[in-house]
Amino acid sequence: MRHFIRLLALLFAAIGFSSGPATAKAQLPPRPDAPAVATAGDAAPSVSPAPNVLEPGAQPSLLAEPPPTPSPSPAKPRKHSYNSCQVEGKHVAITFDDGPHPTLTPRLLDILRERGVRATFYLVGKNVAAYPEIVQRMVAEGHEIGNHSYNHPSFLKLSPAGLAQEVKSTNEALAAAVPQKPTTIRPPYGATNASITKRLSEEFGLTVVMWSVDPQDWKYRNASRVSSHIIQNTVPGSIILAHDIHPSTVDAMPPALDALLAKGFQFATVSELIAMDSPKVAEKTHSGPGVPISAPPPAMEPLEAYAPEPAAATPAPQAAP
Ligand code: NI
Numbered sequence: 001m002r003h004f005i006r007l008l009a010l011l012f013a014a015i016g017f018s019s020g021p022a023t024a025k026a027q028l029p030p031r032p033d034a035p036a037v038a039t040a041g042d043a044a045p046s047v048s049p050a051p052n053v054l055e056p057g058a059q060p061s062l063l064a065e066p067p068p069t070p071s072p073s074p075a076k077p078r079k080h081s082y083n084s085c086q087v088e089g090k091h092v093a094i095t096f097d098d099g100p101h102p103t104l105t106p107r108l109l110d111i112l113r114e115r116g117v118r119a120t121f122y123l124v125g126k127n128v129a130a131y132p133e134i135v136q137r138m139v140a141e142g143h144e145i146g147n148h149s150y151n152h153p154s155f156l157k158l159s160p161a162g163l164a165q166e167v168k169s170t171n172e173a174l175a176a177a178v179p180q181k182p183t184t185i186r187p188p189y190g191a192t193n194a195s196i197t198k199r200l201s202e203e204f205g206l207t208v209v210m211w212s213v214d215p216q217d218w219k220y221r222n223a224s225r226v227s228s229h230i231i232q233n234t235v236p237g238s239i240i241l242a243h244d245i246h247p248s249t250v251d252a253m254p255p256a257l258d259a260l261l262a263k264g265f266q267f268a269t270v271s272e273l274i275a276m277d278s279p280k281v282a283e284k285t286h287s288g289p290g291v292p293i294s295a296p297p298p299a300m301e302p303l304e305a306y307a308p309e310p311a312a313a314t315p316a317p318q319a320a321p
Contacts, residue, residue, distance in 0.1 A: 080201035081192075082270075084212035085237040085277035090265045092234055093273040094257075095211065096244040097122040097148055097186060100134035108244045109137055111253050115261060118142045120209075120270040121244070122186040125150030125170030132177035139178045144269035147171060147185040147206055154191040163196065167204050184209045184270055209270050211241035215252070218243055223251035230256040234265065237281075239273070 085091075096119055099105045105121075112119055121138055123145055128135050138145060149155070150169040158166065167185065174182060185206035187196070197208045215229035226249055230240055242249050260267075268276070 078201075079207070079277075081197050081208035081210060082239065082274060082277070083210045084239050085273045086279065086281040087237045087273065087276040088278070088281055090236045090263070091268045091273055091276055092236065092238045092240065092260070092265050093120055093268050093270045094240040094242065095120045095122060095146075095186070095209070095270060096242050096249075098124055098127075098152070099244045100127050100131045100138075101245045102131055102134070104247060104250050105131075105134050105244050106137070108250045108253060109134075109141060109143075111250070111257070112143070113141055115257050117257055117261075117267045118144070118269055119267065120144040120146055120184070122146045122148035122209075123170070123174065124148050124152050125166075125173040128170070128173040128177055132173075135174070135177040139180050144184075144271055145174060145178065145180060145182055146209065146270065147174070147182045149188050152188045154189055155187045155196050156191045156193065160199075163199070164204075167200070167206070171204075183207060184274075186210070207274065209239065209274075211239045213238045213240040215240075215242065217246055217249040217252070221246060221248040223248045224255070226252035227256035227259070231259045231263075234260055236265075237273070237277075239270065 085093075094117070096105075096108065099121060100123060118141075121135075121143055123135065125147075135145060147167060147170045149166040150173070151166065153162075153166060155163055155166070171182065174180075183206065185200055185204070186209050187200075190210055192200075192208060200206050200208055213230060213233045215226040217226045220226060226242070230242075230252070234240060242252075244250060257267075
């Protein structure tokens with residue numbers, strides 16, 4: 001009798017496993033390790049995963065998936081400034097200074113959207129006040145906005161009160177345009193020093209973001225030279241500097257972005273890249289102590305570098321200095 005029951009059990013088992021993949025799957029017993037109650041880890045995915053707010057009519061399928069939310073250690077010290085970041089994986093950030101420009105910036109935004117690339121724009125406050133709708137489009141399409149002063153002066157030549165005025169008036173122009181507040185600042189011409197950088201970070205809550213890849217697009221108005229420099233010098237953790245006020249720079253972007261994407265680079269906003277920054281990566285990727293882990297300080301842009309192209313159709317509100 002016992003043998004008969006075992007035979008019956010085997011028979012049922014055989015029927016179960018031979019009745020096709022779909023039903024076989026359905027008959028599988030519950031995994032013994034499946035928890036009956038959701039754990040804290042299981043609850044996490046219910047948090048809204050999409051930081052990018054899309055306007056109606058935007059094309060979400062063309063935008064890149066936002067990278068997984070980095071989880072920096074809460075003990076991670078906040079740095080006052082970054083030239084580049086130490087990250088796991090081929091993450092980089094591309095930044096565009098001095099806009100928005102009434103015609104070139106929308107053209108650049110089209111190029112970025114076609115490729116699902118998100119960038120960070122260091123905006124000049126007076127241009128924000130003139131073209132708030134372009135800033136709104138940037139935010140709607142998932143880009144980050146940062147402070148680049150109101151009138152583009154060298155911070156080294158300002159009084160403490162003058163510096164505060166430049167920073168605050170730009171934040172106010174941004175606040176009038178979009179709900180997002182900037183968390184980073186790029187001093188015009190890269191002109192800063194330790195005490196200014198510390199003040200920007202501590203008093204205004206703005207992390208100073210410099211760069212590690214500089215095609216000098218303000219100087220070389222040649223799209224292929226600019227794109228080649230970017231393609232050849234970008235490495236994981238790079239912060240790329242460009243200016244969306246020169247037609248040649250915008251022309252350089254399709255080949256530069258396509259080549260970097262083909263190499264497997266993923267574009268993060270500056271804040272996302274900073275959130276991924278980890279000294280542990282530097283320990284892993286560098287052979288030992290004494291090896292510099294960050295790029296050398298970037299060369300300062302000369303003061304005459306800020307010369308936006310005049311708008312063809314719309315007159316620029318204030319001529320460049
Ligand atoms: Ni600038």
